[in-house]
Amino acid sequence: MKHRAKIAVISVFLALFAALAVFLCVWFFGADYSAFDAAVRAEASIPGLESGISPQGLCPLPQESGYRFAMSGYIKGAPSRVYLFGGDKEPKYVTLKDEKGDISTHFGGITCTENHLVVASGKKLVRFSLADALAAENGGAVTVKDSFEVEGFRSVAYCYFYGGMLYAGEFYRPGNYETDQSHHIAVADGETNYGIIYAYEADENAQGGVKSTTPVYAVSVREQVQGFAVWGNGVALSTSYGLPDSRLWYYENPFGGEAQGNLNGVPLYILGKNNLTATFDMPCMSEEIFEQGGRIYILFESKSNQYKQFVRRQIADVLSVAVG
DSSP states (O other): OHHHHHHHHHHHHHHHHHHHHHHHHHHHHOOOOHHHHHHOEEEEEOTTGGGTOEEEEEEEOOGGGSOSEEEEEEOTTSOOEEEEESTTSOOEEEEEEETTEEOOSOEEEEEEOSSEEEEEETTEEEEEEHHHHHHSOTTOEEEOOEEEEOTTOSOOOEEEEETTEEEEEOOOBTTTBOOOGGGOEEOGGGOEEOEEEEEEEBOTTSGGGBSOSSOSEEEEEOSSEEEEEEETTEEEEEEOOSSSOEEEEEEEOOTTSOOSEEETTEEEEEOSGGGEEEEEEEOSOEEEEEEETTEEEEEEOTTSTTTTTTOSOOOOEEEEEEOO
């Protein structure tokens, strides 16, 4: 009887081991990204991965700066960083400091206005001089110029500058990244959006870089949004969380038309099934995006040290794809 029991235990163990082996083989080698690979092109190597950076935000820089991109990210146990890279110059990074010292909050998205870089830091949009960042030595610290807190957000996940508007958006995932209940907006056909993007009128000379901290309008968006881009007739969202595949969602741009409602007295536009035009599936951990020249540029976190051992595809470059 003891002999039979041992055989049964060993059999169960071998069966579990075989099932795990099959699962891992399917997980790491079973995904088909041929359509993705055929559509995208590499634009620049993501900097700082060997130093432990977790990439979060991405934006274009003026051509005269000598760099193509700015990237924000965080490192556990160290001040968060902003990298300048691509173009003719060697990549470099700067840290930020305020009256309290080095800033080590979880940097989210980043965007570039006329003369400033703006980064999502906790509940705030933090602004600092682009000229100061360009002049700083690699690894140097730049002093924050000013900031403002986005009312009603538990944290700012991403930001974007376009057409004189500065956008700030939040990330929703039930359980660990909740948003205010008033931000849960019912959409047609049983769809519910859980996040909000606020649009502010930008002003380079005003406190915080906006004419007023009261938004001009709000945008209702789906869950797990990591990045947002807007251009003439379109809007795109980058969604991801953890190991499942990421996705780009393309919508018609509704912002020049009549709002669909209001949020606490602010005109509200809705991105949902009624104005969705296309989707594009991608490997996991897409982060912030931007549109330029008819292409969407995409940052990924999948080759950061804390995740690269578990993902199906480690992406070490900023990629771009033609607008869907």
